[in-house]
Amino acid sequence: MSTTIIWTIVILAGLGLILSLVLYLVAAKFKVEEDPRIDEVEKVMPGANCGGCGFAGCRAFADAAVKAPNLDNNYCPVGGNEVMKKVAAILGYEIVEKTPQVAVVRCNGTCENRPRTNVYDGVKSCKVKAALYSGDTGCPFGCLGCGDCVEACQFGAITMDPATGLPVVDETKCTACGACAKACPKHIIELRNKGPRGMRVFVSCVNKDKGAIARKACTAACIGCGKCAKVCAQEAITVEDNVAYIDFTKCKLCKKCVAECPTGAIHTVNFPVLPPKPAAEPVKKEEVANA
Amino acid sequence: MRKLTFSKGGVHPNDSKYSRECGIEVLPLPQVVYVSMAQHLGAPAKPIVNVGDFVKAGQVIAEPGGFISAFVHSPVSGTVKSIGPRKDLAGNNMTHVEIAVEGDIWADGIDLSDTLVTEIPQDRETILKKIQECGVVGLGGATFPAHVKLNPAPGKVAECLIINGAECEPYLTSDYRIMIERSKEIAVGAAIMQKVLNGCPCVIGIEENKPEAVNAMSAAISDLKLQNIEVKVLKKRYPQGGEKQLIDAVMHRQVRSGGLPIDVGAVVQNAATALAVYEAVQKNKPLVTNTLTVTGDCLPENRQHNYLFRIGIPLSYIIEYAGGVPEGAAKIISGGPMMGKAVANIDAATVKGSSSILYLSKQSTLRKEESNCIRCGRCADACPMGLEPFLLNRLIKAGDMEGLEDRSVQDCIECGCCLYSCPANIPLLDRIRPAKAAVLGIIKSRNIKK
Numbered sequence: 001m002s003t004t005i006i007w008t009i010v011i012l013a014g015l016g017l018i019l020s021l022v023l024y025l026v027a028a029k030f031k032v033e034e035d036p037r038i039d040e041v042e043k044v045m046p047g048a049n050c051g052g053c054g055f056a057g058c059r060a061f062a063d064a065a066v067k068a069p070n071l072d073n074n075y076c077p078v079g080g081n082e083v084m085k086k087v088a089a090i091l092g093y094e095i096v097e098k099t100p101q102v103a104v105v106r107c108n109g110t111c112e113n114r115p116r117t118n119v120y121d122g123v124k125s126c127k128v129k130a131a132l133y134s135g136d137t138g139c140p141f142g143c144l145g146c147g148d149c150v151e152a153c154q155f156g157a158i159t160m161d162p163a164t165g166l167p168v169v170d171e172t173k174c175t176a177c178g179a180c181a182k183a184c185p186k187h188i189i190e191l192r193n194k195g196p197r198g199m200r201v202f203v204s205c206v207n208k209d210k211g212a213i214a215r216k217a218c219t220a221a222c223i224g225c226g227k228c229a230k231v232c233a234q235e236a237i238t239v240e241d242n243v244a245y246i247d248f249t250k251c252k253l254c255k256k257c258v259a260e261c262p263t264g265a266i267h268t269v270n271f272p273v274l275p276p277k278p279a280a281e282p283v284k285k286e287e288v289a290n291a
Numbered sequence: 292m293r294k295l296t297f298s299k300g301g302v303h304p305n306d307s308k309y310s311r312e313c314g315i316e317v318l319p320l321p322q323v324v325y326v327s328m329a330q331h332l333g334a335p336a337k338p339i340v341n342v343g344d345f346v347k348a349g350q351v352i353a354e355p356g357g358f359i360s361a362f363v364h365s366p367v368s369g370t371v372k373s374i375g376p377r378k379d380l381a382g383n384n385m386t387h388v389e390i391a392v393e394g395d396i397w398a399d400g401i402d403l404s405d406t407l408v409t410e411i412p413q414d415r416e417t418i419l420k421k422i423q424e425c426g427v428v429g430l431g432g433a434t435f436p437a438h439v440k441l442n443p444a445p446g447k448v449a450e451c452l453i454i455n456g457a458e459c460e461p462y463l464t465s466d467y468r469i470m471i472e473r474s475k476e477i478a479v480g481a482a483i484m485q486k487v488l489n490g491c492p493c494v495i496g497i498e499e500n501k502p503e504a505v506n507a508m509s510a511a512i513s514d515l516k517l518q519n520i521e522v523k524v525l526k527k528r529y530p531q532g533g534e535k536q537l538i539d540a541v542m543h544r545q546v547r548s549g550g551l552p553i554d555v556g557a558v559v560q561n562a563a564t565a566l567a568v569y570e571a572v573q574k575n576k577p578l579v580t581n582t583l584t585v586t587g588d589c590l591p592e593n594r595q596h597n598y599l600f601r602i603g604i605p606l607s608y609i610i611e612y613a614g615g616v617p618e619g620a621a622k623i624i625s626g627g628p629m630m631g632k633a634v635a636n637i638d639a640a641t642v643k644g645s646s647s648i649l650y651l652s653k654q655s656t657l658r659k660e661e662s663n664c665i666r667c668g669r670c671a672d673a674c675p676m677g678l679e680p681f682l683l684n685r686l687i688k689a690g691d692m693e694g695l696e697d698r699s700v701q702d703c704i705e706c707g708c709c710l711y712s713c714p715a716n717i718p719l720l721d722r723i724r725p726a727k728a729a730v731l732g733i734i735k736s737r738n739i740k741k
């Protein structure tokens with residue numbers, strides 16, 4: 001009886017020894033040399049694995065950043081300049097600073113501005129809706145309102161406003177990873193520079209229809225009249241396919257275009273509210289009659 | 292006689308052919324028509340007329356925009372009022388030519404008489420050229436240019452021409468009516484296509500719920516003493532009229548994934564296409580008219596109609612002429628209830644492929660609340676392409692494009708059998724449709740890179 005037990009132990013222990021030796025040899029032979037800096041870089045990354053940098057996740061980004069000769073093409077929009085400074089310090093590269101960006105919803109087709117022309121009772125997904133037809137309003141370019149962008153956002157920065165039926169971006173939470181812009185089948189969401197103190201001017205419309213048709217579908221639509229482009233001293237505004245676009249790298253935030261827009265399609269964000277100018281004294285009727 | 296059918300999947304919806312006894316009426320001309328430039332599969336046509344031009348009915352107003360594209364003709368005589376974007380059925384912009392109707396003058400050389408011309412031109416090239424110049428496209432739904440399909444790539448031989456008279460979609464009766472009223476023309480059209488395909492045998496497939504059409508077509512073939520054409524009765528089953536399903540039913544051959552019907556030696560054309568081919572080749576008349584059913588489950592029996600309409604007439608005009616939208620209609624659908632699309636824009640113009648205006652009641656269009664998949668496998672049983680819709684749905688949720696391609700999502704024919712059979716009311720097809728488009732896009736860009 002006891003010999004059976006002893007033999008069992010001996011055989012098992014022997015097997016264990018031999019196999020561990022084999023494992024050791026294999027591990028030694030096929031050892032993967034990994035740059036220790038990859039781990040260090042990964043530690044300073046935000047760890048959201050959002051894919052905003054263009055890589056599959058933070059580890060993939062770290063790997064690419066270590067292998068690249070500089071940081072020109074690798075930038076983590078979520079971590080921003082602070083994280084990139086740390087990454088640059090670890091790798092000993094030059095710091096590439098980028099202006100912080102934010103997601104901007106370029107549609108103002110609220111229930112009021114853009115009346116519904118039909119009822120959609122299908123799956124609540126913009127992707128599905130866009131594959132079926134142009135949407136439940138007269139505007140085939142505008143927001144479909146099913147919230148694919150809300151679902152795509154990993155930072156909880158986008159919510160649907162039930163009053164307007166449009167998504168709202170929370171600037172404090174938005175990291176400009178671009179997931180919402182990719183999820184939007186109508187390409188309404190754009191990443192734009194945050195601007196000084198968060199001040200921005202943008203055209204809140206992507207309707208490429210001719211003016212009259214666009215206006216009929218939505219009272220807040222850009223009609224492509226080009227008045228904004230004429231007053232812009234910076235040549236930041238271009239009108240193409242009946243819709244104006246403000247180049248945020250050229251815009252100096254003078255707001256001249258805002259006053260010109262007949263439909264109010266140009267929006268301003270975070271500008272300080274100025275006290276209203278004292279209204280000019282109304283010319284008295286008697287004076288007019290005298291003159 | 293054993294009735295033929297396809298081997299995999301399928302469903303049996305109630306056929307609801309309420310308008311089957313309604314003869315084809317000619318729809319009067321409206322004041323204005325809007326001719327779309329995208330009435331066919333492939334590149335949109337390019338307009339060749341200018342604003343202010345006077346055009347005759349049957350005159351070419353647009354040229355093909357590519358290899359897979361078609362000529363577009365003016366359906367009416369009148370003055371071109373505008374050329375520009377207009378919203379189509381789904382509300383998307385498409386270039387339309389607006390023509391204000393003045394009289395009804397047809398272009399020279401078009402035979403408008405009813406006399407049957409049975410003598411078929413001998414030269415294959417002449418026939419193909421005529422079919423192309425008359426803008427004939429497949430009228431079964433996909434509107435694929437007919438001359439491309441009838442001219443197989445070198446090395447491919449057509450062994451059988453199948454004329455699709457299945458009309459498996461419930462409600463629709465336009466093909467049924469033309470098979471009864473214009474059976475001889477369709478038979479000659481089939482003989483013309485046979486000629487083009489070097490005399491291969493021809494089968495006209497008709498579902499068993501249309502015995503009058505079977506009799507009419509058989510009588511027409513024996514009257515005209517046509518060789519090598521026979522009518523075959525098919526079992527009633529949806530989607531029998533799908534190209535690949537019909538080939539399976541008639542020839543017992545299956546088209547491989549990503550393959551074309553010609554790979555198994557088949558060419559499928561719709562009965563309405565056969566009529567259009569007859570008119571094009573024998574009468575020189577371009578494809579400017581088609582038959583359309585006005586029907587629905589909330590439409591009284593005396594208001595069901597089959598109309599011969601000029602292409603480009605706005606839907607709203609037909610709806611008004613047919614007595615307006617009936618009470619209780621919740622949805623207006625263009626096409627059949629299974630594959631048709633809900634009309635988002637009632638002012639949209641009819642196109643070559645328009646086959647019906649269908650009013651459905653709230654009860655039959657109701658979307659029930661979605662519940663969890665219980666893996667009963669009914670969708671997989673119902674899928675005529677042998678796909679597993681429940682699995683595709685899960686892969687779509689996970690965003691697994693490679694997995695979707697491995698599971699052949701690109702083979703989906705969007706027939707809607709999965710959605711129809713699902714006891715949990717999961718909108719399977721709605722989710723699969725965009726995924727299929729995405730996967731097809733990936734495959735296309737990969738092929739370009741190669």
